[in-house]
Amino acid sequence: MLPFDHETIVAISTPPGTGGLAVVRLSGPHALETVRHFFSASEKIKPRVATFGKLMHPSLSAGEFDDCIVTFFKGPHSVTGEDLVEISIHGGAFLQQKLLEALLRAPNLRAASAGEFTFRSFLSGRIDLSKAEAVADIIHAKDAAAHKNAQHQLQGGLRHLVEKMSEKLISSLTVLEAELDFSDQEIDFSPPEALLTPLLELTQTTQALLETYFYGSRLEQGFRVPLIGAPNSGKSSLFNLLLGHERAIVTSQAGTTRDTIEKTILIAGHSVVLVDTAGLREAHNEAELSGVDRSLNEIEQADLIIMVQAPDTDPLTEPTLINKPQIIVYNKIDLDITPPAAKDIYLSCATGEGLDHLKKKLYSHVINMVNEGVEGVILNNERHRDVFIRFKDQVSACVAAIEAELGPEYIASDLRMALDILGEITGRTTPDDILNRIFSGFCVGK
Ligand SMILES: Nc1nc2c(ncn2[C@@H]2O[C@H](COP(=O)(O)OP(=O)(O)O)[C@@H](O)[C@H]2O)c(=O)[nH]1
Ligand SMILES: [Mg+2]
The missing domain is CATH 3.30.1360.120 (Probable tRNA modification gtpase trme; domain 1)
Structure with a gap:
């Protein structure tokens, strides 16, 4: 501690x-x-x-x-x-x-x-506590979007939302307490609608909040965008072009980029981590094998894939069953070959033709991944996410208890547990070891 x-x-x-x-x-x-x-x-x-x-x-x-x-x-x-x-x-x-x-x-x-x-x-x-965590986020914010979200939290955005949610729970509890007051008069306990409605609303709000976590976590890490394609299709050339300077090695020998190289660029105020990968193909030795492994791993982690194809590379090596958003870039259009139809972008790294079009496409993909949040609140913190997952489960338990017509004292105790879980966000009910972990993540002097 x-x-x-x-x-x-x-x-x-x-x-x-x-x-x-x-x-x-x-x-x-x-x-x-x-x-x-x-x-x-x-x-x-x-x-x-x-x-x-x-x-x-x-x-x-x-x-x-x-x-x-x-x-x-x-x-x-x-x-x-x-x-x-x-x-x-x-x-x-x-x-x-x-x-x-x-x-x-x-x-x-x-x-x-x-x-x-x-x-x-x-x-x-x-x-x-949510404000303290926002201070840490502001210190670590790398781009405008992450900073804006941390600022919103610092201004109490998450706390206000949690307070509103707590009030809903408390209003349910109040209905129950009223029931409990009558219980010695042997009146049958039938759960009124007034009890269920706020709980169902809470479930919806929590679900929507949990859905902001994908975007929120990317505010920290940036969107991960690997360039994938056959060796020699021009991935490293495109990587350099998007970065605006030479970074990855470009040669005419297939399989030059065996490691992955990553660099962060800013698109629409968001960090985008571009990853140059080795080509996907049959590996001939161990170094190539680990390069291909890493590419597959990158596909797994990707938020968006730039799939690079070219007329002079083997189309059979293209992965076709990738279940991720992709931009299919047909490169080397300066070569005198009629390009196939239905690609997203036609590009020449050699002349720069099509690059602006690709940048616009990247921009709109990034904008599409933006989540406006629930009343402006975007979850970006694993601890908060964990609390809301447990909260949602607990609210479901309350609903189940009501539907099973359990006694009001059981339901009240379930509701209080839900209230306690919610209290962990602001630190009202947060265990010491978790507090310790949160604050020791700061720098000295903060
Ligand atoms: N003509 C032409 N050649 C290109 C173009 N883009 C890349 N190349 C060449 O293709 C070869 C492979 O490029 P590289 O970026 O290393 O491909 P990678 O293996 O996919 O990373 C190099 O000789 C590049 O100069 C292009 O738009 N037009
Ligand atoms: Mg390369």
Whole structure:
């Protein structure tokens, strides 16, 4: 478990885009007192006011003095809910290290572990768990779409939805409690429609949410798009063309690309991982065999396949039974051969003809894979998905219990279990080991 001992913690946390600045953050009861010993203008420090001064301390030698800005947030009005002090200094690694070392020699202070600031925000009730996870997502977001989704979650998108879902459960529980109040009067318990309707709506919402997970998981990893086809069809040439520079080796000797090579490009604000593969054909030696294996593996994992064909390669080696979305690209149209009909794209890597058409096609495939989410919520986190799967099962159990006309006390207990499962999203009912896993995934200083 992450430590939580009310000790004052310190770490360097350099927000991106701050130019040459670094921020040293301290959180805990001794934060202000510690900083006072290091700061020339300590008597001027006021809550929520940035104070300019100099770093100074007997343990810092002359060359290590620097101008700095100290900002104090008095608990509970800070992100951690505790006294929090931020010292902005020049971003040189040497100075940062010296200051951190000097601070760590102060009593009552220790280095923060990964995610500990965010963990304290969570424990103090400043943020819920889904928001904390969104912070981690924002740090890791590689493209506009992933960032937008993390922002939405940070603004409480998932929490609002979960609260609405909880209210539905609570309204069912209320109906039941009313029934229970009458139960000593020996009235037959017949489940009213009012009990079933919200549960069926919950099942639908949860199902729709679970369906967003495919898109949500791709927000993290990018869509995987391998180039597949016979050796020498021009896969590596096309790969390079799409990347806009030379990356894969192109030769006229069949079977040059034995490994897979992957590169990420951005299409419509989404990461798309292009994968150049070895050709699919009968392998003649072990290296070729493993290349073909990897290609088959890529087909398995693909979200979309660019199937490359060419007039001078053996069509018999083409895989025909691939159950994945494909763009069939007929390459080398500059060769003086009449191309066959019914291909998606006619292309020449040599002249670039057809490339724009292919890019447009890729764009529309990517747009087609976008899921708008449930009230804007897109599941991108395996933990959330797992919670919603269990939640859906539990709601089904409630429905079954109602339909089997079990006693209201059984149904009520089933409903409370469902409510507890939902609480795991915001952290109301999340076990410690899971909390630990979530927060230790952060970097130090967050
Ligand atoms: N004429 C012509 N040759 C091409 C074209 N695209 C690729 N090639 C050639 O076909 C050969 C095989 O290309 P490469 O990209 O290595 O194919 P891969 O084995 O599928 O990766 C190379 O000699 C390329 O120069 C094209 O559009 N037109
Ligand atoms: Mg190749």
